[in-house]
Amino acid sequence: MSKKLFMKGNEAIGEAAIRSGVMAYYGYPITPQNELTAYMARHMREKGRVFIQTESEITAINAVFGSSCAGVRAMTSSASTAMSLKQEGISHLAYLEIPAVIVDMMRGGPGLGNILATQNDYNQAVKGGGTGDYHTIVLAPSSVQEAADLTRLAFELSDKYRNPAMILADGTIGQMVESVEFPEPIDPSDIPERDYALTGCKGRPPRKAEPKNSAEELENHNLRLQEKYQTCMDTEKRSESILTDDAEIVVVSFGFVSRLAHEMVAELRAEGIKAGLFRPITLWPFDDDALKKAVENAKAVVVLEHNAGMMCSDIRMYLEGQKPIYFHGRMGGSIINTDSVKAKIRNVVNNKEDWRELHGKEGIWKTC
Amino acid sequence: MEKKAFGRPASLNDKIFTYCPGCGHGVVNRLLAESIDEMGIAENTIGVAYVGCGGMLYDFFNIDFAFPLHGRSPAAATGIKRVRPDKIVIGYQGDGDLAAIGTAEIIHAATRGEKLTVIFVNNGIYGMTGGQMAPTTLIGQDAATCPGGRDPEYHGKPIRMCEMLAQLDGVCYAERVTIDTPAHIRAAKKAIQKGIRNQMAQKGFSIIEVVSPCPVQWKLSPVDAYKRIEREVLPFYGLKIFKDTTEEEER
Numbered sequence: 001m002s003k004k005l006f007m008k009g010n011e012a013i014g015e016a017a018i019r020s021g022v023m024a025y026y027g028y029p030i031t032p033q034n035e036l037t038a039y040m041a042r043h044m045r046e047k048g049r050v051f052i053q054t055e056s057e058i059t060a061i062n063a064v065f066g067s068s069c070a071g072v073r074a075m076t077s078s079a080s081t082a083m084s085l086k087q088e089g090i091s092h093l094a095y096l097e098i099p100a101v102i103v104d105m106m107r108g109g110p111g112l113g114n115i116l117a118t119q120n121d122y123n124q125a126v127k128g129g130g131t132g133d134y135h136t137i138v139l140a141p142s143s144v145q146e147a148a149d150l151t152r153l154a155f156e157l158s159d160k161y162r163n164p165a166m167i168l169a170d171g172t173i174g175q176m177v178e179s180v181e182f183p184e185p186i187d188p189s190d191i192p193e194r195d196y197a198l199t200g201c202k203g204r205p206p207r208k209a210e211p212k213n214s215a216e217e218l219e220n221h222n223l224r225l226q227e228k229y230q231t232c233m234d235t236e237k238r239s240e241s242i243l244t245d246d247a248e249i250v251v252v253s254f255g256f257v258s259r260l261a262h263e264m265v266a267e268l269r270a271e272g273i274k275a276g277l278f279r280p281i282t283l284w285p286f287d288d289d290a291l292k293k294a295v296e297n298a299k300a301v302v303v304l305e306h307n308a309g310m311m312c313s314d315i316r317m318y319l320e321g322q323k324p325i326y327f328h329g330r331m332g333g334s335i336i337n338t339d340s341v342k343a344k345i346r347n348v349v350n351n352k353e354d355w356r357e358l359h360g361k362e363g364i365w366k367t368c
Numbered sequence: 369m370e371k372k373a374f375g376r377p378a379s380l381n382d383k384i385f386t387y388c389p390g391c392g393h394g395v396v397n398r399l400l401a402e403s404i405d406e407m408g409i410a411e412n413t414i415g416v417a418y419v420g421c422g423g424m425l426y427d428f429f430n431i432d433f434a435f436p437l438h439g440r441s442p443a444a445a446t447g448i449k450r451v452r453p454d455k456i457v458i459g460y461q462g463d464g465d466l467a468a469i470g471t472a473e474i475i476h477a478a479t480r481g482e483k484l485t486v487i488f489v490n491n492g493i494y495g496m497t498g499g500q501m502a503p504t505t506l507i508g509q510d511a512a513t514c515p516g517g518r519d520p521e522y523h524g525k526p527i528r529m530c531e532m533l534a535q536l537d538g539v540c541y542a543e544r545v546t547i548d549t550p551a552h553i554r555a556a557k558k559a560i561q562k563g564i565r566n567q568m569a570q571k572g573f574s575i576i577e578v579v580s581p582c583p584v585q586w587k588l589s590p591v592d593a594y595k596r597i598e599r600e601v602l603p604f605y606g607l608k609i610f611k612d613t614t615e616e617e618e619r
Contacts, residue, residue, distance in 0.1 A: 024451050050450040054443070055476040062440035062473070066447020069434045070414070070455075074447065092437050198432040198448065200455050202411035209434040210426055 014039035016151035019185040023072035024050035026060035032171035033105035061089030071197025077103035091130025099158035105174040116333020117171030122310035137165040144178035170256035239287035244294035247276030330363035377401035390590025392580025393422040420462035439470025442477035481538030491582040499585035534610035540572030546579035
């Protein structure tokens with residue numbers, strides 16, 4: 001491990017990517033991920049690796065496709081409205097099974113939105129913002145340390161499954177400064193060669209990163225992809241359950257919001273309310289088994305997000321109506337006020353149902 | 369022993385071209401394959417296809433090939449070349465791919481001076497999707513999306529990419545050729561080989577625009593389509609070396 005450093009999340013992701021053996025980074029300026037692009041500009045060239053500030057996000061993701069086809073670890077980063085521009089490229093990477101790591105530092109939406117931190121790309125990331133039956137592996141860090149750790153994991157999973165992997169982080173994670181330690185750097189030449197890399201066909205038959213044109217070819221390809229996704233779902237789910245064993249209220253949140261929720265759970269415990277926290281780390285594949293176990297003894301589930309309930313829809317699906325679900329979300333960059341949420345949770349515990357009272361005054365409050 | 373004077377280039381596999389009768393892509397594919405053979409670079413070359421009729425070439429070549437998204441061929445080629453600078457990376461694009469949806473990609477790959485060779489097949493129409501107007505469709509030319517002929521006031525005017533790209537400092541070589549006569553075909557092959565040599569000599573970005581017939585979407589017989597090139601297309605898309613900084617260096 002490195003010594004402990006004090007770094008911005010964006011820069012920590014850059015350093016973690018370099019230590020993961022990334023050989024090519026392509027990016028385009030957009031807030032709140034700019035420090036990552038600048039970090040790569042400072043450090044990739046001096047290491048003899050590739051950095052290009054491309055003319056668009058579209059070129060960035062397609063250059064990632066090129067470099068990764070040619071057999072090296074490649075990466076791009078962006079934010080929300082500009083992540084939309086990358087979606088066709090991500091879908092194409094999934095189609096031709098080319099690994100890539102993509103970082104989304106979420107800002108406000110829809111559309112151009114604003115530059116403030118939100119979680120409003122959950123659906124785009126988790127449901128597949130591009131066309132077709134594919135999945136992106138989506139990792140949601142809640143700290144600078146975890147952002148660095150998940151960056152390494154993203155490269156590993158992306159190579160293992162020959163599939164794009166995404167770091168989906170609230171802009172807050174990119175902007176905040178925390179202490180972080182890094183694992184020892186990987187020498188890119190130690191990464192196993194890909195047996196599908198386009199390197200010139202010297203001494204072997206030609207390789208093609210090629211489309212599947214007939215109905216039969218494409219359906220068989222899709223069947224194989226679905227099997228691969230199932231294996232990934234069976235193998236790669238990650239989550240954290242805190243104080244959930246005896247919890248009567250289980251709060252569910254991801255990323256930066258889970259930091260607020262964790263503190264709130266501690267405060268509720270201090271006043272005698274048995275609260276717990278379930279935090280998915282992989283948003284796809286989602287750790288539904290752990291979620292079901294975490295809420296086993298719960299009277300109610302409280303979902304908190306910095307969006308209008310994108311993950312909450314999935315929580316409802318996973319829990320199949322077995323528990324009452326209360327949702328609260330803020331949009332546009334406002335931060336959840338945990339004092340308000342605590343007051344509402346107290347009411348839920350005491351069977352006083354006024355969860356929606358603040359609806360429209362402090363963001364969105366829904367009962368599901 | 370009798371000597372075989374003409375056969376399939378080694379860089380092409382046994383698959384039969386899927387191009388329509390008289391289509392120029394078959395000729396240009398073959399010229400590229402012959403060039404690769406004659407230069408002995410098949411094992412050291414990575415091809416980058418595109419979305420459009422000629423993009424099927426990935427399936428016909430005995431070399432490594434990537435199939436990128438529509439218009440993004442220069443971006444993918446950049447990504448390959450930058451991490452494999454010792455390989456020869458050849459892009460092949462049509463006019464919808466290069467001059468419409470991929471305009472930004474070609475301009476910036478060229479202006480960065482990526483060490484790439486791009487073969488740009490300009491047949492003035494969208495072939496695969498059914499004969500829609502391309503950025504290169506000539507004034508008065510009929511197409512599915514400019515019925516009755518391209519009206520410059522309503523549909524806009526055609527674009528000259530080679531002229532435009534020649535203005536960029538990253539471009540070392542820009543030439544427009546065609547394949548309507550044996551002499552022009554020989555010149556086209558020479559241009560392709562020069563573009564590849566430029567890349568091997570690390571000289572910069574080379575673009576070879578090939579004016580090519582699309583008999584089906586031009587609604588002409590193959591013979592008439594080839595005749596139309598000289599009569600209607602070359603007066604607008606003139607054959608010319610627009611830029612060659614490499615010759616200057618050689619002198």
